[in-house]
Amino acid sequence: MATNITGTWSAVLNDKGETVYQSGTTIQEGPVQLVGGATLYVTSGATAAGVSNSGNIPNIIVYSGGTLLSSTITNGYVSALQGATTSGNVFNSDPAYYFSGAQSIGDSYYAGGGYGADTAYFSAGSIVTNATTSAGGPMIFYSGATVNGVTVSSGGVVTFSAGSVVSGLNIQPGGSAFISTIVGAPVNSAPVMPTSGVTTVTGVWSAVLSGGKTIYKNAAGTAVEAPLRLSGGTLYIASGATVSGLLVLGGTPVVSVLNGGTLLNSQINNGYVYVDGGGIKSGNLLNSNPVRYSAGASSVNDIFLNSGYTADTVYALNGATLINPTISAGAPVVISSGATIIDPVVTSGGQLSIYGGTATTCFLAGAMIETPQGPCAVEALRAGQEVVVYRDDVRCVETVSRVCKARAIVENLHDDDMAGFPVRISAHSLGQNIPDRDLLVTAEHCLYFDGGFIPARMLVNGQSTRYAREYESYDYYHVELSRHGIICANNVLTESYLDTVTPLHDREGKGLTRYRSWASHGAAPLRVDRTFVEPIYNAVLARCGSEQTARDASDHDHGLYLVTDGGRRIEQRRRAGDQVLFALPPGVERVRFVSRRARPFDTLGPFVDDRRELGVLVGDITLYRPDGTHDIRTHLEQDALPGWDGAQGGDCRWTLGHATLPLDLPVQDDPALLSVRIVAAGPYCDRQVIRKHGLPDWRP
Incomplete structure (x- = not known):
């Protein structure tokens, strides 16, 4: 059992080589619990293990040679000075500062229990090994910091400044990473373009495999061989064709690598590049090109930059793979949810953004949650606070087990329903005073109707319920109970958070990993079937004075x-x-x-x-x-x-x-x-x- 200590204490080694806690002439054995905003100094040679705290704001400073081990610190401050070590700790809403020479091993950073998000900062010379961050525990790595493994769980965010050294980056569903410069891997070399025998063409061409070699054809039947220069035209690289040494320059060219096509050792300037599923690009230099990698597309050793043109973005969509890209100034690369990036090199001025996003179900700030004491803003809710819950049509009171805050960044390349835009449910759109004021939720957040949950995106009509496209980013809040429940926000019956990402405890000791699911843990069935949703959609639309009409119903011309x-x-x-x-x-x-x-x-x-x-x-x-x-x-x-x-x-x-x-x-x-x-x-x-x-x- 931990002993409560208050005031200022030091963890020191005694004559027997054991760690004890000392304040003046008072000596106390561990473990200890810091109360009343106590301060703890962990001195050289000492290992402070199992430290916890209760109330107020504790302050822990680990000196050179000192170690903070297997401790849980909530809503306090942690500083690791040069030569200090923290290992196996859980930091909940703690601003943490790691100075040069300090190291973090297997620590976790997050914010829960109603506490606000706080950041862990890692200076030049600090070392992080196998860390984990989740919602509310962002990590920032400055130039010269070294990361040997970091897992970014749902809601977690990591930022790598120019000069940080990173390996073992694992972005899980819901996590994000923003990377400026990674040092420590060689930069790819630009391809060498052929200078003799080059044919310059314009218009629309296709690269095809013919007689065992790749040739270029246009609609008029003209055929030419490599090497080729494309000036302001369009090139389709068909299945089986391999294009190498291509120079694309002039006008606004378009290059499409179709399924089974390959583009090697080529240079494309100021155009558009599309890589279809099954298409391959390798060893190319892409200068100021919007690039789109579809599911199943791959890129190996490509260089992305901007030299004298307008900065353009490279998008890797769900299912695409980028291996060892070099990302330079003016060519930001965005890795969407479900895409893979391996061993990236980001040079000075480059920018890499990685989104491990999955469907989030949560509220935006301003949602008023029903409690026994009246409505409470979701951002003000805290763990342990009571809220009103409806189970089997009975109004009851339950305790909030966790409130998490995280940040969403809209991926505007996608359609509205998949880009991450929140849904605005206007006042009175579902009924009189339902909601009683505008309610903002994420697209996958569910509303409760007639015994079932419907995702908000399935009720969007563009009038009373619509995507809030004015948001580029926003904070959202999970409200979690001991089990999934029906709660009330802005006078609308809706859901608490159902965590389908975090594994359940293996109570039977069988080594099995189990997760919550709608079928087993939902407070009501998830209804996405048209027979259930369409009548409710039409009823909501009718309240706008509108009725459903067929969307381009007469337009069935496939144009095959x-x-x-x-x-x-x-x-x-x-x-x-x-x-x-x-x-x-x-x-x-x-x-x-x-x-x-x-x-x-x-x-x-x-x-x-x-x-x-x-x-x-x-x-x-x-x-x-x-x-x-x-x-x-x-x-x-x-x-x-x-x-x-x-x-x-x-x-x-x-x-x-x-x-x-x-x-x-x-x-x-x-x-x-x-x-x-x-x-x-x-x-x-x-x-x-x-x-x-x-x-x-x-x-x-």
């Missing part, structure tokens, strides 16, 4: 065409009902289905919980050739087929707007007819991420 490996575009020859007929030239082994695409969530309404970007639903495909009639079933039988949605085991399958179809037949020198049955298409709209942000459409 084919593209061969040689880059040739093949338009529809005839359409009859659901059958579309294409005339194929001789020698075609594979085609790409290119069409418009849209998300049901956008075109039908947010009450449809389907955010896939879908092209056309393809049924039977028949190829007519001189050697007979052939049923093509590749799209129905091959699971991992680029550009197709997951195989459902039925007689049709959705494309994702740009789908590859191998014909899987011996090549013939005769033309052929390809008949495609389109089972469903659209409705479509123009609300695509690329166009919304003013970038050109990258599809051929």
Whole structure:
């Protein structure tokens, strides 16, 4: 049992080599609990283990040779001077200062229990090993600080200044990192461009594999070989093609690396670059280019910079991978949630932002939570405070177990529902005085209706419920109870925080990691099915004096065409009902289905919980050739087929707007007819991420 101490004490070594606590002539054995704002000095050779505190604001200073071990300090101050060590501690809402020569080993930094966020600062010469930070415990590493492993959990933020040395950075769902300069890894060398035999072209070209080598073709049938200079045109790098030594300069060029295409040792200046899933870039220099890496795209040893142009951002979206990039001034790189970055090098003036974000369910400041004493602002709630909870339609009182504050930064590249914008639920939008004032919540935060929870994003109508696009960043608050519950905010029934990220304790000792889930731990079912949500959506919309109308319901024109490996575009020859007929030239082994695409969530309404970007639903495909009639079933039988949605085991399958179809037949020198049955298409709209942000459409 810890002994309470107050006033000023020192942890010292006695004659037996044991650590004791001394204040004047009073000596006390450990462990100790600091009360009344006590101050503790940990002197050379002493190890202060199991220290805790109660009330007020304690102050702990660890001197050279001293160690603070396995302690829990809440709402105090911690300073580690040169040569000091802290190890295995939990720092809750503690400003922590590590000076040159100090080290932190296996410490955790966060803010909980209603205490505010506080920052841990690491000066030049300090060393951090296997630290963990979560909501409310941001860490800042200054030039010369060394990090050998840091895990950024949900809500955690780390910032690395120019000159800090980092390895073992682990961004978990909900964590973020902002990096200026990382020292200690070699900078990639710029590719050497060919100077002789270069052909300069403009217009639209495709790089294709022909006769075992890559050539460049345009729609007129002109073919040229490498090396190539593209001036103000567009280049599509098709599957199987490898482009090397490409110089892109002049005008506003566009380079699209399609699935299976490769771009090597090239230089692209002041254009746009899109890398599709399955596309590869390696050893390239990209000077002032907005770059977009889609899911499944990869970049190896690429250099991003700006020299004499406008600064442009590089985006790696969910599922993309960047390996050993060099990030220089004027070319900020943003790693979105679900993307991977390995061994980045950020040179002077460069900027790298990493978002491990996952869906957050929480309140913004100003939400008034119902308590037995009346409404209380969420930012003023504290652990241990009572709130009103509704269980089985019975009003009861329960204690808040945790209130966490974290910061969200909007990723504006994505659609509104996935960018991180909060949702504003206007006063009276759900009923008279419901809410009684505007309520701001995150998009995935749920509201309670008729026995079920509905995410706020599924009720957005652009009028009474809308995305608050004026926010670029904001603080949000989790209100957690001992178990998930229905609470009231601004007179709206809503949810407390359901933590599905933190593992549950392994009470049975089986070594299993278990997490909370809606199915097992939700206070009510999560309802995202259209039959439940749509009537509620319509009722909310009706209160605005509006009614639901079909969103571009008449716009089902898919615009389907084919593209061969040689880059040739093949338009529809005839359409009859659901059958579309294409005339194929001789020698075609594979085609790409290119069409418009849209998300049901956008075109039908947010009450449809389907955010896939879908092209056309393809049924039977028949190829007519001189050697007979052939049923093509590749799209129905091959699971991992680029550009197709997951195989459902039925007689049709959705494309994702740009789908590859191998014909899987011996090549013939005769033309052929390809008949495609389109089972469903659209409705479509123009609300695509690329166009919304003013970038050109990258599809051929």
